[in-house]
Amino acid sequence: MNKNDWYRIVLVGAIVVVLLNTYLAAHALHALVDSQYWLAHTLEVIDDTEQLVGEVRTAESAARGYILTASPAFAQQYSQSGSVVLDDMDRIQHLTSDDPLPQGLMEELRARIAAKMAILDNGIAVRRGHPEGPLDPALLTAVVSDTPDRIESVRFVLQQIQDEEHSLLALRSQGAEVARRQVWISFTFAFILDFVLLVAAFELLTRASLDKDRIARNAAALAANAAQIEALNRDLTGLNALLEARVEDRTRELELANQELEAFSYSVSHDLRAPLRTIDGFSLALQEDFSEKLTDEGRDYILRVRSGVQRMGSLIDALLQLSRVTRSELLTEQVDLSQLATLVFNELQAADPQRQVTFSAQPRVIAAADPRLIRIALENLIGNAWKFTSKVSDARIEFGSVSGDMTGNPSFAGRTVYYVRDNGAGFDMQYVDRLFTAFQRLHGDRDFKGSGIGLATVFRIIRRHRGLIAATSEPGHGATFTFSLAA
Amino acid sequence: MILLVEDDPDHEALAIRALRKANVANVIEVAHDGAEAIEFLHGSGSGSHTLPQLILLDLKLPKIEGLEVLRSIRAHNKTALLPVVVLTSSDEERDIVSSYRLGVNSYIRKPVNFSDFAEATRQLGLYWLLLNQCPPIP
Numbered sequence: 001m002n003k004n005d006w007y008r009i010v011l012v013g014a015i016v017v018v019l020l021n022t023y024l025a026a027h028a029l030h031a032l033v034d035s036q037y038w039l040a041h042t043l044e045v046i047d048d049t050e051q052l053v054g055e056v057r058t059a060e061s062a063a064r065g066y067i068l069t070a071s072p073a074f075a076q077q078y079s080q081s082g083s084v085v086l087d088d089m090d091r092i093q094h095l096t097s098d099d100p101l102p103q104g105l106m107e108e109l110r111a112r113i114a115a116k117m118a119i120l121d122n123g124i125a126v127r128r129g130h131p132e133g134p135l136d137p138a139l140l141t142a143v144v145s146d147t148p149d150r151i152e153s154v155r156f157v158l159q160q161i162q163d164e165e166h167s168l169l170a171l172r173s174q175g176a177e178v179a180r181r182q183v184w185i186s187f188t189f190a191f192i193l194d195f196v197l198l199v200a201a202f203e204l205l206t207r208a209s210l211d212k213d214r215i216a217r218n219a220a221a222l223a224a225n226a227a228q229i230e231a232l233n234r235d236l237t238g239l240n241a242l243l244e245a246r247v248e249d250r251t252r253e254l255e256l257a258n259q260e261l262e263a264f265s266y267s268v269s270h271d272l273r274a275p276l277r278t279i280d281g282f283s284l285a286l287q288e289d290f291s292e293k294l295t296d297e298g299r300d301y302i303l304r305v306r307s308g309v310q311r312m313g314s315l316i317d318a319l320l321q322l323s324r325v326t327r328s329e330l331l332t333e334q335v336d337l338s339q340l341a342t343l344v345f346n347e348l349q350a351a352d353p354q355r356q357v358t359f360s361a362q363p364r365v366i367a368a369a370d371p372r373l374i375r376i377a378l379e380n381l382i383g384n385a386w387k388f389t390s391k392v393s394d395a396r397i398e399f400g401s402v403s404g405d406m407t408g409n410p411s412f413a414g415r416t417v418y419y420v421r422d423n424g425a426g427f428d429m430q431y432v433d434r435l436f437t438a439f440q441r442l443h444g445d446r447d448f449k450g451s452g453i454g455l456a457t458v459f460r461i462i463r464r465h466r467g468l469i470a471a472t473s474e475p476g477h478g479a480t481f482t483f484s485l486a487a
Numbered sequence: 488m489i490l491l492v493e494d495d496p497d498h499e500a501l502a503i504r505a506l507r508k509a510n511v512a513n514v515i516e517v518a519h520d521g522a523e524a525i526e527f528l529h530g531s532g533s534g535s536h537t538l539p540q541l542i543l544l545d546l547k548l549p550k551i552e553g554l555e556v557l558r559s560i561r562a563h564n565k566t567a568l569l570p571v572v573v574l575t576s577s578d579e580e581r582d583i584v585s586s587y588r589l590g591v592n593s594y595i596r597k598p599v600n601f602s603d604f605a606e607a608t609r610q611l612g613l614y615w616l617l618l619n620q621c622p623p624i625p
Contacts, residue, residue: 266577266579267547269576269577269578269579270546270547270575270576270577271547271576273576273597273599274495274498274576276599277498277501277576277597277598277599277601277604278495278497278498278501280599280600280601281497281498281501281504281601281604282497282501283601284601284602284605285501285504306600306601309599309600310599310600312599313598313599313600316599
């Protein structure tokens with residue numbers, strides 16, 4: 001995810017939070033307005049009940065006035081107050097219809113006011129029957145003495161309603177307080193968030209403009225660099241052309257040198273061998289045709305001449321092989337080294353059936369290699385093992401493959417290595433450096449015949465496969481030749 | 488008759504000695520370079536003698552190379568079917584391949600050890616002059 005994606009995610013998140021917060025604030029505000037409404041409502045109910053009590057008292061005093069004076073003005077006031085009382089009661093009932101007032105409280109109020117009004121009505125009716133003359137004290141007493149008790153009962157019910165409304169008022173005030181606090185919290189939170197977002201947006205914008213500045217500066221620097229690079233490029237192209245021309249020259253020289261080398265090897269194989277054959281041929285003719293004219297010493301000399309010629313012949317062959325190994329093209333394929341090693345050993349055994357040698361090859365060791373070259377390498381390595389085990393009684397030769405880490409040789413670390421091990425004469429590790437150089441021999445010809453070129457050839461073959469070769473030994477305890485292949 | 492194409496007089500002498508030792512009684516003609524060999528086979532004087540039963544051909548020859556001689560032998564109708572055995576010091580792969588491509592009948596590398604060479608020559612004479620049935624000479 002890149003930087004822009006992150007910005008987008010943060011922006012969307014911020015918008016979601018702001019929307020949520022706005023909703024919460026609106027909700028809290030709504031709750032506040034609601035509770036304010038209910039608060040006003042409750043106060044109105046209380047107000048109305050106070051008014052109702054006042055109106056009932058007014059009606060009562062009007063009734064008393066009429067009873068005492070029989071003045072029609074009191075009668076009129078009484079009837080006015082009576083209708084106001086009814087109106088008030090209707091309004092209170094309407095107002096409290098949504099309130100959770102105890103069941104039947106309103107009915108009781110109605111009944112008690114009705115009873116009160118009935119007594120007052122009765123008093124007024126009695127007085128109307130006797131508009132003149134003195135007032136009957138008994139009647140007056142009946143009306144007046146009844147009054148305090150009745151009015152108290154109305155007051156009692158009204159008090160109950162007011163108590164209910166007061167407790168509702170307390171509850172609603174509390175609700176309003178909570179709503180107010182929520183509104184505050186919501187708005188504070190929204191404000192802080194908006195502020196943070198604003199600062200963040202400002203920061204982003206600043207950074208973006210800084211980036212733009214930097215890009216502009218970089219562009220200028222780049223333009224300056226581009227000119228420099230172009231100049232360098234021109235130089236480099238010139239140098240490249242020079243280098244290419246030089247490489248071509250060298251390649252041509254190398255090709256020439258190779259051709260010369262090839263011509264040289266070719267003529268070596270012909271011309272160096274030709275005189276050898278002549279020497280050997282006439283030595284043989286001498287031996288065959290003039291044997292009886294020679295002394296034993298003379299015949300021995302001829303034998304020595306011929307053996308020298310043999311040695312020279314095999315040296316030339318080995319040298320030719322060494323040069324051929326370097327010249328020939330490397331054609332790699334998957335080679336079963338185990339099979340090849342066994343084949344090489346079997347050929348050695350067939351050429352010298354008298355010898356008893358135990359050979360073991362780890363099966364299916366397969367590697368990418370040039371089959372012809374790797375065969376020459378194995379011929380030399382196994383041939384050496386064969387040669388240097390000729391003087392031990394239980395000769396053993398092994399071929400196999402291990403992880404290079406097991407050899408303890410750091411050059412082989414992490415690679416697969418192949419080994420040829422024998423229990424023959426071995427060599428002194430002091431001379432290990434001379435082992436792979438042509439014409440260097442660690443054993444005299446008296447002990448083991450050899451050209452001194454075999455291991456140099458193996459070394460070149462392994463080198464051509466971009467591998468390494470190493471040898472470890474202890475005189476009298478055999479030798480191990482380990483190599484890697486990377487072709 | 489055997490035609491031996493060999494520039495080295497020592498080798499010539501040794502080859503003839505080896506053939507004689509192997510009881511090869513045939514006449515042995517010697518050409519000392521490639522040109523001489525071609526002249527012997529296709530030249531103006533070639534009508535006066537019969538063609539050889541076997542040609543022993545060295546590859547490294549003065550004037551005309553052995554491979555060129557072989558090419559010429561195979562190119563001419565009269566000599567195209569003659570048995571030719573390359574007898575050379577070279578065991579270079581390209582020489583062997585080129586020789587067989589040009590239709591050589593056999594390729595023998597002269598061993599340095601003369602006993603081996605004598606044995607090879609003996610077998611060669613026995614095989615090509617006695618055992619092998621040669622095509623009729625036109």
